[in-house]
Amino acid sequence: DSGVTQTPKHLITATGQRVTLRCSPRSGDLSVYWYQQSLDQGLQFLIQYYNGEERAKGNILERFSAQQFPDLHSELNLSSLELGDSALYFCASSAMGTGELFFGEGSRLTVL
Amino acid sequence: DQQVKQNSPSLSVQEGRISILNCDYTNSMFDYFLWYKKYPAEGPTFLISISSIKDKNEDGRFTVFLNKSAKHLSLHIVPSQPGDSAVYFCAASEVYNAGNMLTFGGGTRLMVKP
Numbered sequence: 001d002s003g004v005t006q007t008p009k010h011l012i013t014a015t016g017q018r019v020t021l022r023c024s025p026r027s028g029d030l031s032v033y034w035y036q037q038s039l040d041q042g043l044q045f046l047i048q049y050y051n052g053e054e055r056a057k058g059n060i061l062e063r064f065s066a067q068q069f070p071d072l073h074s075e076l077n078l079s080s081l082e083l084g085d086s087a088l089y090f091c092a093s094s095a096m097g098t099g100e101l102f103f104g105e106g107s108r109l110t111v112l
Numbered sequence: 113d114q115q116v117k118q119n120s121p122s123l124s125v126q127e128g129r130i131s132i133l134n135c136d137y138t139n140s141m142f143d144y145f146l147w148y149k150k151y152p153a154e155g156p157t158f159l160i161s162i163s164s165i166k167d168k169n170e171d172g173r174f175t176v177f178l179n180k181s182a183k184h185l186s187l188h189i190v191p192s193q194p195g196d197s198a199v200y201f202c203a204a205s206e207v208y209n210a211g212n213m214l215t216f217g218g219g220t221r222l223m224v225k226p
Contacts, residue, residue, distance in 0.1 A: 002155060033213065042116075042201065042218035043156070056213045090155055099144045099205060101214055103155030 003027065006091050006104035014112055018079040021107045025072055025093030031055070032074040033094070033101060034066055038087040049074055081111045115139045116204050118217035126225055131189040133220050135202030138183065142204040146214065147176060147187045150199045159200075160187070192224045 003026035013019055025032050034046040045058035049068035060066075063081075068074045078085060088108050092101035117136045125131045133147075143164035148156035162169040162176045162185070169176050175188045189196055199221050203214040 002157065004155070035216075042118075043216040045213060045215065048213055058213075092155075099146060099161055099214075100158045103148075103157070105153070105155045 002102040002104065004091060004093050004102050004104035006089075006107050008107055009105065010108050010110075012110045012112065013081060015081055015083060017081050017111075018077065019081065019109065021076040021078070021089050021091075021109075023074045023076070023091030023093075023104060025074070025091075026102055029093035029095050029102070030072065031094045032068055032072070033092040034060075034074070034076050035090045035092065035103075036087050037090065037106075038084075043090065046076070078109070081109075083111050085109065086111045113138075114218075115142075116202055116215050116217040118200075118202055118220045120220050121218070122221040122223070124223045124225065125192050127194055128191045131187075131192045131196065131222055131224065133187040133189075133200050133202075133222065135185050135187075135217055136183060137185075137204050139204070139206070139215070140183070141206045142215075144205045145176070145178060145185050146203045146205075147174075148201045148203060148216075149196075150201060150219070156201055189222075192222075194224050194226050197222055197224045 005024040007022045030051045033048045035043040046060040048056040066076045088106045090106045092103045094101045146161040147159040150156040178185045199219045201219045202217040
């Protein structure tokens with residue numbers, strides 16, 4: 001158990017819809033990261049937050065947005081969903097100053 | 113532009129033998145490298161890391177080697193065990209860039225046969 005909690009574990013929705021994925025980081029970790037893994041491919045970095053502020057941005061689509069709340073949990077919002085958005089979405093957290101990220105079990109999104 | 117590449121999508125080895133997983137990178141600003149292991153239906157878990165000031169780091173059966181001039185690193189597992197069967201991801205970061213953001217390779221699926 002990494003200490004990072006993601007909900008929901010599975011989500012099935014239709015094209016054009018909007019979903020929200022939630023992540024609770026490990027206790028004490030200020031940084032939260034979102035990664036996308038499509039079809040057994042590598043993990044693509046989407047976005048990072050540190051203590052409520054956006055810190056780094058990867059290849060995140062404009063239809064996607066995220067935020068980190070004062071209690072440090074984070075949400076990833078995916079809108080106008082397309083079939084190609086079907087993927088595993090991982091959240092990770094870390095304590096700044098260390099190189100290791102701790103990953104949650106992921107949220108599997110299926111867009112039909 | 114894939115900055116971290118794992119050119120072997122899969123590898124099969126016999127139990128007790130050595131497993132060697134390879135990773136190449138292109139960004140010369142990377143100076144911290146990690147290996148993660150991923151089982152099905154689980155998130156990636158940290159395995160071992162190496163800083164660019166070293167060329168080798170060992171942890172039990174796992175050793176990571178770094179060749180900075182070749183921009184190449186490898187993970188050696190000796191001896192390999194069936195429980196090592198998983199997908200292994202190589203990752204890299206620029207330590208001073210945006211706090212630990214990791215760039216991952218595409219992964220290598222390791223199968224250890226009993």
